[in-house]
Amino acid sequence: MIFSSNLFIFQFLPIIFLLLLITPKKYQNLILFIGSLIFYAWGEVRYIFIMFASVLVDYVCSNQIEKNRLTHKTRIYLWISVFFNLGMLFAFKYSNFFISNLNALFDLSFRNVNLTLPLGISFYTFQTMSYTIDVYRNKVKADSNIIDFGAYVCLFPQLIAGPIVRYSDIAIELKSRVLNFENMEKGIRIFLLGLSSKVLLANNIGMLWDEIILLPNPSTITLWLGLIAFGFQIYFDFSGYSLMAIGLGRMLGFHFPDNFNYPYISQSMTDFWNRWHITLGSWFKEYVYIPLGGNRKGALRLAINLFIVWFLTGFWHGAEYNFILWGLYFYVLLIAEKFLLLPFLRKHPILSRLYFIPLILLGWAIFAISDLSLLAQYIATLFSLTSGYEWIYYLQNYGVILLLCFVFATPVGKWVINKINSALIQDGLLYLSFIIAVAYLVDSSYNPFLYFRF
Amino acid sequence: MKKSWVAQAFTLTVLLLFIANMVAPIRVFSKFENRYLAQLPPLNVNQIISNQFSINYETYVNDQFFIRDTWISTKALIERLMMKQENNGIYFGKDGYLFDKMIQYPDQLAINQKYMNEFLALYPQLPISVMIPTNSASLLLDKLPNHAPQLNQYTWLKENASDWPWIDTFSIFESSKKPVYYKTDHHWTLYGAYLAYSEWVSSIGKTPLKWEEFDVKNAEEFLGTYYSKGKPSVFQFDTLSYINPSIVSYSFANTTVNTLIDESKLSQFDKYSAFLYGNPGFAQIITNESEQPSKVLIIKDSYANSFIPFLTQHFDQIDIVDLRGYSGSIKSLVSSQDYDQILILSSFAQFSSDSNFAKLRY
Numbered sequence: 001m002i003f004s005s006n007l008f009i010f011q012f013l014p015i016i017f018l019l020l021l022i023t024p025k026k027y028q029n030l031i032l033f034i035g036s037l038i039f040y041a042w043g044e045v046r047y048i049f050i051m052f053a054s055v056l057v058d059y060v061c062s063n064q065i066e067k068n069r070l071t072h073k074t075r076i077y078l079w080i081s082v083f084f085n086l087g088m089l090f091a092f093k094y095s096n097f098f099i100s101n102l103n104a105l106f107d108l109s110f111r112n113v114n115l116t117l118p119l120g121i122s123f124y125t126f127q128t129m130s131y132t133i134d135v136y137r138n139k140v141k142a143d144s145n146i147i148d149f150g151a152y153v154c155l156f157p158q159l160i161a162g163p164i165v166r167y168s169d170i171a172i173e174l175k176s177r178v179l180n181f182e183n184m185e186k187g188i189r190i191f192l193l194g195l196s197s198k199v200l201l202a203n204n205i206g207m208l209w210d211e212i213i214l215l216p217n218p219s220t221i222t223l224w225l226g227l228i229a230f231g232f233q234i235y236f237d238f239s240g241y242s243l244m245a246i247g248l249g250r251m252l253g254f255h256f257p258d259n260f261n262y263p264y265i266s267q268s269m270t271d272f273w274n275r276w277h278i279t280l281g282s283w284f285k286e287y288v289y290i291p292l293g294g295n296r297k298g299a300l301r302l303a304i305n306l307f308i309v310w311f312l313t314g315f316w317h318g319a320e321y322n323f324i325l326w327g328l329y330f331y332v333l334l335i336a337e338k339f340l341l342l343p344f345l346r347k348h349p350i351l352s353r354l355y356f357i358p359l360i361l362l363g364w365a366i367f368a369i370s371d372l373s374l375l376a377q378y379i380a381t382l383f384s385l386t387s388g389y390e391w392i393y394y395l396q397n398y399g400v401i402l403l404l405c406f407v408f409a410t411p412v413g414k415w416v417i418n419k420i421n422s423a424l425i426q427d428g429l430l431y432l433s434f435i436i437a438v439a440y441l442v443d444s445s446y447n448p449f450l451y452f453r454f
Numbered sequence: 455m456k457k458s459w460v461a462q463a464f465t466l467t468v469l470l471l472f473i474a475n476m477v478a479p480i481r482v483f484s485k486f487e488n489r490y491l492a493q494l495p496p497l498n499v500n501q502i503i504s505n506q507f508s509i510n511y512e513t514y515v516n517d518q519f520f521i522r523d524t525w526i527s528t529k530a531l532i533e534r535l536m537m538k539q540e541n542n543g544i545y546f547g548k549d550g551y552l553f554d555k556m557i558q559y560p561d562q563l564a565i566n567q568k569y570m571n572e573f574l575a576l577y578p579q580l581p582i583s584v585m586i587p588t589n590s591a592s593l594l595l596d597k598l599p600n601h602a603p604q605l606n607q608y609t610w611l612k613e614n615a616s617d618w619p620w621i622d623t624f625s626i627f628e629s630s631k632k633p634v635y636y637k638t639d640h641h642w643t644l645y646g647a648y649l650a651y652s653e654w655v656s657s658i659g660k661t662p663l664k665w666e667e668f669d670v671k672n673a674e675e676f677l678g679t680y681y682s683k684g685k686p687s688v689f690q691f692d693t694l695s696y697i698n699p700s701i702v703s704y705s706f707a708n709t710t711v712n713t714l715i716d717e718s719k720l721s722q723f724d725k726y727s728a729f730l731y732g733n734p735g736f737a738q739i740i741t742n743e744s745e746q747p748s749k750v751l752i753i754k755d756s757y758a759n760s761f762i763p764f765l766t767q768h769f770d771q772i773d774i775v776d777l778r779g780y781s782g783s784i785k786s787l788v789s790s791q792d793y794d795q796i797l798i799l800s801s802f803a804q805f806s807s808d809s810n811f812a813k814l815r816y
Binding site for chain 2: 005006007009010011013014042043044045046184185188189192211214215216389390391392393396397399400401423427430431434435436438439440441442443444
């Protein structure tokens with residue numbers, strides 16, 4: 001199930017909250033666990049067993065680590081958990097990638113496995129893995145209650161598209177939290193912001209990208225416009241999902257970490273990655289970069305460590321070569337910034353954006369187009385002077401939505417809203433965008449889910 | 455922050471719609487959208503395991519959503535405020551013209567091209583004609599929104615259809631003084647159908663009647679498929695013209711009537727379905743009882759429905775196959791009937807997307 005659907009908003013949500021309201025405190029996590037399983041199983045019933053396996057393996061491993069502290073057994077259980085989680089991710093997400101590469105390389109004919117990617121597997125395997133590692137590192141106590149732990153693993157708000165919530169983020173709230181009016185109110189506001197981002201901005205600007213990528217003979221201007229459209233789409237889609245998740249968590253009494261902080265106002269790629277999908281960046285930092293030695297082992301090791309991190313970051317986004325390329329593209333830029341460009345970029349707010357914006361758009365081309373020959377053709381046209389006039393039509397049709405995207409992707413929107421300084425108008429706008437979002441969901445000709453590959 | 459009410463308003467709205475969706479009566483057909491709405495899917499283990507239940511149930515929730523028509527109109531209004539010149543793949547052109555947007559040829563087009571070649575190769579000795587009228591957007595270029603991207607279907611036909619016994623209707627349409635396409639519907643007008651008729655009939659050595667010789671009747675306030683799909687908030691009505699020539703009988707699907715026009719449909723929303731009573735898989739018109747009837751076979755889509763009445767003057771027996779609903783064999787039909795003429799008449803939109811053209815070869 002996805003948040004931006006009438007099924008979720010007008011059936012799942014009221015039912016789960018009504019159930020929670022009448023359930024005594026000690027059974028609330030059970031309701032959340034069961035509700036989350038239904039939420040998860042909705043799209044693919046069979047994969048509910050993956051959920052059970054995830055809960056069970058990490059529950060047993062973490063508790064065995066806890067029980068056998070200071071013995072060599074802790075290592076074994078850690079490796080079981082890591083092996084299991086990465087194994088699941090590998091089996092479901094990457095096996096076809098390796099099968100087709102082996103086939104091509106050695107002229108073999110292994111058959112591809114016919115598996116759809118379980119929704120959100122890249123997110124929850126990272127979450128459960130970080131939990132067992134944290135227990136091993138003695139940062140958190142293993143949860144002895146399997147229902148509570150199950151509720152954490154399957155917690156429907158953060159299950160499918162982030163933010164990557166670590167157990168330590170919500171360990172206390174998992175045991176005692178309150179469904180109260182203040183959390184409800186705050187949560188609903190955040191949820192509505194996310195819903196509007198996804199349904200009104202991302203979906204609408206996404207239609208422009210989806211069309212431009214199909215054009216038989218696009219002009220150069222049109223293709224740049226297409227990248228701008230995609231950049232806005234993925235930002236509002238992804239940050240909208242995160243906001244919906246954070247809002248839903250808050251409604252339930254959880255405080256999830258922020259995931260986006262105006263990434264497009266960045267002055268450098270370094271800055272961008274501190275603002276984009278923050279929980280993923282900090283996960284890789286905590287569980288890959290620092291264990292590898294981080295920046296403490298000299299420049300060469302630093303370069304190698306960063307290479308590993310960015311290779312993995314790219315590959316995490318999808319089992320295709322373009323995602324690896326995308327990760328390495330950032331690796332090159334980040335290294336250049338680290339050793340050379342950063343001081344300059346930080347001093348020049350305008351020049352730095354003339355560097356940042358075209359390059360981030362070029363990055364989106366690599367991200368969005370998996371077919372490498374199509375990608376090469378797209379990039380070639382970006383730097384040629386191919387004429388054509390479709391962009392005039394597109395600007396007229398998408399001008400309003402582009403303007404809105406610009407306003408809300410930068411602090412301009414917040415500034416305007418604060419300037420209005422009237423609760424009535426602010427609330428009115430938020431409520432109005434909710435109603436319009438519902439209208440778009442009812443007439444849902446276009447509502448893609450972008451993370452099926454993550 | 456001063457007193458805020460949006461959370462309460464949201465909660466109330468969700469609860470009210472939750473209840474309204476439960477108690478509101480289930481609708482079967484939407485006049486507004488001119489289509490059947492999804493019903494509650496059957497709940498059983500197979501449906502759940504195959505995930506069909508969840509997919510169908512979500513469609514059902516959306517289709518049966520409380521005051522659905524109002525929500526759709528709201529969306530259309532917002533789109534208009536954003537100065538969109540299209541909705542749901544329909545361009546809002548100039549002078550009230552609506553067009554279907556096509557920026558890429560469907561993959562089915564090349565497949566159907568192959569099927570057509572195979573079909574023609576099967577019957578080299580038979581007099582076959584192929585007519586593939588384009589959509590209105592390919593003809594009325596100046597009525598499209600400025601710089602709107604659009605493939606011209608005629609370009610494809612010029613490059614590919616000339617290998618076939620192709621009747622080029624486009625060139626005569628270009629010089630027509632009267633409108634050959636509806637503003638709100640994907641079909642050609644009766645006059646467009648007449649021009650196509652006169653072109654084809656001439657090409658097979660017969661003399662077409664003059665337009666003035668037909669008794670043309672009108673049904674006003676016609677809104678077609680482009681309207682239903684695009685739901686423009688500003689639109690112009692079309693007039694649906696028709697002729698109702700006298701015939702001996704028209705039979706289809708266990709029904710026999712003695713008219714080609716289902717007059718009851720002319721006062722309803724879906725007026726175009728008055729022609730030939732819609733699209734039965736197989737139908738037969740007898741215009742004249744004769745010892746040695748002249749026979750024609752039309753393999754067609756709905757474009758032919760307004761076209762076929764013009765043929766009653768020229769053939770004693772008109773057999774009509776709509777591949778979408780036809781389960782018989784074309785081969786045995788052709789070998790049993792000894793047709794004088796065979797015409798394949800399909801709109802480009804249908805020809806480029808309908809997988810039923812595979813049946814041509816059987």
